Amino acid sequence: MANSQLREPVGVQWGLRLLAxxxxxxxxxxxxxxxxxxxxxxxxxxxRTALEDPVVLNSLKLTAIVALxxxxxxxxxxxxxxxxxTRYEFRGKRLLSALIDIPMSVxxxxxxxxxxxxxxxxxxxxxxxxxxxxxxVIFATPGMIMAxxxxxxxxxxxEVVPVLLEIGDDQEWAARSLGANAWQTFRxxxxxxxxxxxxxxxxxxxxxxxxxFGAVKVVSGNIENQTQTATLVVEQKYQxxxxxxxxATAFILAFVAILCIVIVSLLRPKEQLS
Amino acid sequence: xxxEISRVGKKFGDFVALDDINLSIPAGELTxxxxxxxxxxxxxxxxxxxxxxxxxxxxxxxxVVATHLxxxxxxxxxVFQHYAAFKHMSVAKNVAFGLExxxxxxxxxxDRVAELLxxxxxxxxxxxxxxxxxxxxxxxxxxxxxxxxxxxxxxLDEPFGxxxxxxxxxxxxxxxxxxxxxxxxxxxxxHDQEEALEVADQIVVIxxxxxxxxxxxxxxxxxxxxxxxxxxxxxxxxxAGRLVRPHDIDLAERDGxxxxxxxxxxxxxxxxxxxxxxxxxxxxxxxxVTMTKxxxxxxxxxxxxxxxxxxxxxxxxxxxxxxxxx
Numbered sequence: 001m002a003n004s005q006l007r008e009p010v011g012v013q014w015g016l017r018l019l020a021x022x023x024x025x026x027x028x029x030x031x032x033x034x035x036x037x038x039x040x041x042x043x044x045x046x047x048r049t050a051l052e053d054p055v056v057l058n059s060l061k062l063t064a065i066v067a068l069x070x071x072x073x074x075x076x077x078x079x080x081x082x083x084x085x086t087r088y089e090f091r092g093k094r095l096l097s098a099l100i101d102i103p104m105s106v107x108x109x110x111x112x113x114x115x116x117x118x119x120x121x122x123x124x125x126x127x128x129x130x131x132x133x134x135x136x137v138i139f140a141t142p143g144m145i146m147a148x149x150x151x152x153x154x155x156x157x158x159e160v161v162p163v164l165l166e167i168g169d170d171q172e173w174a175a176r177s178l179g180a181n182a183w184q185t186f187r188x189x190x191x192x193x194x195x196x197x198x199x200x201x202x203x204x205x206x207x208x209x210x211x212x213f214g215a216v217k218v219v220s221g222n223i224e225n226q227t228q229t230a231t232l233v234v235e236q237k238y239q240x241x242x243x244x245x246x247x248a249t250a251f252i253l254a255f256v257a258i259l260c261i262v263i264v265s266l267l268r269p270k271e272q273l274s
Numbered sequence: 275x276x277x278e279i280s281r282v283g284k285k286f287g288d289f290v291a292l293d294d295i296n297l298s299i300p301a302g303e304l305t306x307x308x309x310x311x312x313x314x315x316x317x318x319x320x321x322x323x324x325x326x327x328x329x330x331x332x333x334x335x336x337x338v339v340a341t342h343l344x345x346x347x348x349x350x351x352x353v354f355q356h357y358a359a360f361k362h363m364s365v366a367k368n369v370a371f372g373l374e375x376x377x378x379x380x381x382x383x384x385d386r387v388a389e390l391l392x393x394x395x396x397x398x399x400x401x402x403x404x405x406x407x408x409x410x411x412x413x414x415x416x417x418x419x420x421x422x423x424x425x426x427x428x429x430l431d432e433p434f435g436x437x438x439x440x441x442x443x444x445x446x447x448x449x450x451x452x453x454x455x456x457x458x459x460x461x462x463x464x465h466d467q468e469e470a471l472e473v474a475d476q477i478v479v480i481x482x483x484x485x486x487x488x489x490x491x492x493x494x495x496x497x498x499x500x501x502x503x504x505x506x507x508x509x510x511x512x513x514a515g516r517l518v519r520p521h522d523i524d525l526a527e528r529d530g531x532x533x534x535x536x537x538x539x540x541x542x543x544x545x546x547x548x549x550x551x552x553x554x555x556x557x558x559x560x561x562x563v564t565m566t567k568x569x570x571x572x573x574x575x576x577x578x579x580x581x582x583x584x585x586x587x588x589x590x591x592x593x594x595x596x597x598x599x600x
Contacts, residue, residue, distance in 0.1 A: 171359075173354075173358070174352065174354060177348070177352040178351075178371055178419065179372055179376055
């Protein structure tokens with residue numbers, strides 16, 4: 001306390017705090033809370049009506065399938081790529097590291113268009129071959145999973161890589177010299193050390209995947225009850241003057257995302273303790 | 275011979291870490307690889323362990339060619355400078371790791387862990403996490419963990435480098451006693467000449483990727499092969515073109531002995547029982563002479579003195595023969 005008083009006058013401290021809190025409130029907290037306010041304007045009726053709408057239900061189901069699949073894929077590949085980036089030397093390593101950041105910088109719409117160009121069944125570079133083999137990618141679930149996985153790709157990796165770098169490879173080498181093979185070393189030494197980073201990455205990926213809109217809209221074709229995820233329903237219902245259903249669906253999405261963040265903040269202190 | 279290293283070379287990019295190393299490490303002894311940081315000694319140790327691969331040459335352990343054998347098949351125990359403790363496991367679990375990987379029966383693992391923890395005096399800490407131990411305790415745990423699998427050779431990479439001076443000295447003596455008990459072929463890397471002289475049966479001096487000299491601590495100290503070995507094994511000073519140890523110089527207040535070099539005292543510094551005297555001669559800006567407090571009585575700055583190496587003192591030319599031929 002004595003230190004912070006030495007640094008700035010009390011008035012400046014309070015001014016800065018108010019500015020920061022006001023900024024976050026006006027930009028994030030207030031608008032988000034309005035979604036909840038409109039959803040519960042007449043008690044639970046709006047939420048119940050929305051959940052009785054098959055379009056909403058199907059979209060939530062699809063969102064769950066797409067998001068969970070994308071998270072599983074990104075977790076497995078994310079941990080693998082993280083090990084590759086931190087434990088091995090190879091040509092093109094920096095290029096790979098830069099490529100992983102592309103989903104962070106490119107607009108999801110561009111991601112969707114790019115996938116359509118490669119995988120669409122009529123003139124895509126790879127699409128007709130796949131469709132010939134009976135696998136439809138664009139305007140179907142596989143394409144939506146791919147688009148979501150693409151967008152959320154860096155999240156697990158960016159959590160796990162710093163932890164792997166920090167713990168170093170001494171423990172892994174110690175395990176190897178004690179007779180453990182690569183898999184035993186990973187499961188018994190590496191994985192327990194990066195556990196919390198993986199959990200944190202998974203939760204972030206899940207929140208990101210549930211909320212994905214642009215890329216999924218382009219590749220899904222937005223077909224009601226078939227390829228429409230919850231975010232797409234929010235937009236459609238809003239434009240079709242079914243605002244209350246739109247608010248309720250938006251609230252469910254926001255609620256799950258906030259739940260993810262709460263879980264993360266509960267996990268974080270544990271991560272620092274271990 | 276327990277470990278045979280023949281023609282081993284290793285480069286990191288343009289940097290030559292090891293240059294055509296040939297070395298035999300005898301079974302059952304404690305060998306020190308001594309040299310300055312970046313001289314290649316740790317790289318050599320990691321190549322023996324299989325943590326690093328050599329570009330050229332071969333390594334065999336107990337007659338088995340190990341050059342292309344992965345680390346987990348070499349049966350070596352490795353102890354790291356920063357302990358490499360498995361942070362999420364208890365002390366007992368750390369020590370049991372190698373035995374559990376080898377799928378030994380539960381009771382055997384339990385007994386062996388208890389025995390080893392007793393050996394390294396950590397029995398009462400069996401259920402603690404490594405983070406709850408001091409540095410010295412963690413390193414003893416790492417040693418017990420490495421010994422648990424009954425390795426053919428025990429390799430220690432600067433094992434006491436991260437510890438403070440007092441603990442380092444205690445552990446050093448303890449390692450010597452432990453080795454006398456278990457007799458496993460042991461190689462340890464150090465940059466601390468005192469540690470090597472005190473603990474090792476045999477010392478290998480390594481500098482700039484090459485072996486400078488191999489020998490017992492006494493033979494290295496008494497017959498250093500060149501100026502590098504001599505200056506690495508303890509303080510030296512140069513007097514009239516030769517390297518001499520500062521305590522091997524006789525200082526007289528008048529010119530009596532043939533070959534004495536005249537000079538003027540520029541500095542007198544007392545460190546405990548020892549007095550360090552700096553003398554400026556015509557040839558050398560400062561020759562250091564050390565003596566006991568009693569002998570230094572009556573000397574003061576500005577006094578004129580005569581210096582000569584004590585009869586029988588070891589001296590080495592300051593100009594290395596290598597540099598002359600180059």
